[in-house]
Amino acid sequence: MIRTTGLTKSYGSVRAVDGVDLDVRAGDIYGFVGANGSGKTTTVRMLLGLVLATSGQIQVLGEEMPRRRRSVLPRVGALIENPAAYPNLSGRRNLTLLDAAGPGGSRRTRKTRVGEALEQVGLAGVGRRPVKQYSLGMRQRLGLAAALMRTPELLILDEPTNGLDPQGILEIRELLLGLHSQGTTVFLSSHLLAEVEQLCDRVGVLDRGRLVLQDQLSSMQRSTGRVSVRTADPAHAVSVLSGVDGATVLERVGQQIVVEHQDPAELNRLLVEGGVRVSELSEQRMSLEQSVLAVTGASSDRVDAPGALRDSATRTEVTA
Structure with a gap:
């Protein structure tokens, strides 16, 4: 769906994007992450032909960009930075004008498509209100509605939840998951x-213009080799494990112990056979933030990831 080779953009002596090789496949929900100022928006604008690359190649939907933009862009929905709109016109009128200005939109179905797009993003009740009365979050929703007008094969979104409250973020997440389930590929640029x-x-x-990691999210959330065990008798659990090869108790806090062990199921078996009543066992995994910081440098304070410091864990309730 999106493939770049050696994509580079320089502004004088400043290289904003440096040799990026993107590989976004059909059916992906692809997260393009990096700190503010890392080059994400510049990359997205090059994908859409809004900024010309200094060097490198871009293919979107199997066609060369920007040379083939006239055939590509009608099949792509995009929301880049702060969406533009005529403030004195209603949201509905803005979408109508936008559809009329672009190629490929049927006039006969325009009214229906505008209404459906407003409904999808939660603006049906305020679609006739002037945009100048919209909040930042409502303007963001309107921009997303514009991206959805023609049932795109590919959605390219730059910070789509900017300005939204937690409920709005949840609604947009569910909307994107729904579109993905219907066959839309999603490319999402974000620092969250x-x-x-x-x-x-x-x-x-992306870090300082370079693509430093590209992989499945599940691969980034790899096991740390540590297992958290909760039991009413932690002292007995420590005693049982003291003579087991490959099992090292690293920490004990209250009824919880942290054990270094590569096989959670085997660890549970050893504890149960030793007479330990295990109430919860969790395999500790790397969070996305930890994986990102591992390749961008833990000293950087430019990545905003509220609540992402904790290890993610696959929890299994077990009975002794």
Whole structure:
């Protein structure tokens, strides 16, 4: 769906994007993450032909960009930075004019498509209100509605939840998941790692203009080799494990112990056979934030990922 080779953009002596090789496949929900100023928006604008690359190649939907933009762009929905709109016109009128100005939109179905797009993003009740009365979050929803007008094969979104409250973020997440289930490929640029972690299946990490990591999210959330065990008798659990090869108790806090062990199921078996009543066992995994910081540098404070510091865990309730 999107493939770039050596994509580079320079502004004088500043290289904003440096040799990026993107690989976004059909059916992906691809998270394009990085700190503010890392080059994400510049990359997205090059994908859409809004900014010309200094060097490198771009293919979108199997066609060369920007040379084939007239055939590509009608099949792509996009929301880039702050969506533009005529403030004195209603949201509905803005969408109508936008559809009329672009290629491929049927006049006969325009009214229906505008109404459906407003309904999808939760603006049906305010579609006739002037945009100048919209909040930032409502303007963001209107921009997303514009991206959805023609049932795109590919959605390219730059910070689509900007300005939304938690309920709005949840609604947009559910909307994108619904569109994906219907066959739409989603390319989502964001600096909010917690959102990407809940939504995306593949991730690319941009740092100072370079793509430093590109992989399945599940591969990034690899096991740490540590297992958290909760039991009413932690002292007995420590005693049972003291003579087991490959099992090292790293920490004990209250009724919870952390054990270094590569096989959670085997660890549970050893504890149960030793007479330990295990109430909960969790395999600790790397969070997306930890994986990102591992390749961009833990000293960087430019990545905003509220609530993402904790290890993610696959929890299994067990009975001794």
